[in-house]
Amino acid sequence: MIFVNGFVHCDPHxxxxxxxxxxxxxxxxxxxLDHGLYQVLSESFRxxxxxxxxxxxxxxxxRVQKYSRRLGAGDLYPLFACMLTARSWxxxxxxxxxxxxxxxxxxxxxxxxxxxxxxxxxxxxxxxxQMLLLLKTNDLLRGIESALHTRASASSFLNMSRCCIxxxxxxxxxxxxxLYRRAQISLTEALSLWQINLYEFFLWLKxxxxxxxxxxxxxxxxxxxx
Numbered sequence: 001m002i003f004v005n006g007f008v009h010c011d012p013h014x015x016x017x018x019x020x021x022x023x024x025x026x027x028x029x030x031x032x033l034d035h036g037l038y039q040v041l042s043e044s045f046r047x048x049x050x051x052x053x054x055x056x057x058x059x060x061x062x063r064v065q066k067y068s069r070r071l072g073a074g075d076l077y078p079l080f081a082c083m084l085t086a087r088s089w090x091x092x093x094x095x096x097x098x099x100x101x102x103x104x105x106x107x108x109x110x111x112x113x114x115x116x117x118x119x120x121x122x123x124x125x126x127x128x129x130q131m132l133l134l135l136k137t138n139d140l141l142r143g144i145e146s147a148l149h150t151r152a153s154a155s156s157f158l159n160m161s162r163c164c165i166x167x168x169x170x171x172x173x174x175x176x177x178x179l180y181r182r183a184q185i186s187l188t189e190a191l192s193l194w195q196i197n198l199y200e201f202f203l204w205l206k207x208x209x210x211x212x213x214x215x216x217x218x219x220x221x222x223x224x225x226x
Contacts, residue, residue, distance in 0.1 A: 003163040006041035059095040072127040097157040
């Protein structure tokens with residue numbers, strides 16, 4: 001809704017979200033209730049927001065600064081990045097997908113929220129209204145993630161990366177009049193999505209019993225070699 005369509009339900013608290021299993025496919029369907037608060041994102045805002053999240057996930061600080069400024073954060077871009085991700089500045093620099101939120105980091109975020117209240121107020125005055133509603137939406141979604149114990153999980157960031165790639169590729173194709181260029185964009189999109197799928201498989205293998213067995217076997221082979 002945010003990255004691809006730009007038409008966002010901005011009140012997704014637990015009472016407005018139902019999960020139902022589809023009898024035909026067996027897949028889970030998400031059903032949204034209470035359609036009184038929606039936000040339509042402009043194309044330029046949506047693309048800047050996509051690029052910003054891609055930069056945050058890749059820990060590309062130059063692009064984080066660039067797209068935060070384009071979204072109105074100005075010199076407060078480090079604070080803006082922390083507010084968007086609900087992570088410390090150290091975690092943002094290291095990569096928000098590298099480790100889950102620890103108890104000490106959570107405490108640091110809470111104490112900093114009070115200490116930086118004047119700067120937070122200034123930042124909220126500077127960003128466009130579209131961003132204010134997205135921040136509200138992010139906080140509600142983060143609350144659901146915390147309740148389900150999936151906060152800052154790798155799968156969340158991987159799915160977000162997929163949406164950003166799809167959104168940027170769709171935008172680039174819509175602006176291109178060359179058949180060759182469109183094919184090039186589609187190929188790049190497919191390659192990027194394949195890389196994410198491969199990384200997701202690696203994470204699954206790393207956490208599985210098979211993965212542990214393979215790692216143990218490689219370590220034993222390394223030990224015998226040396």
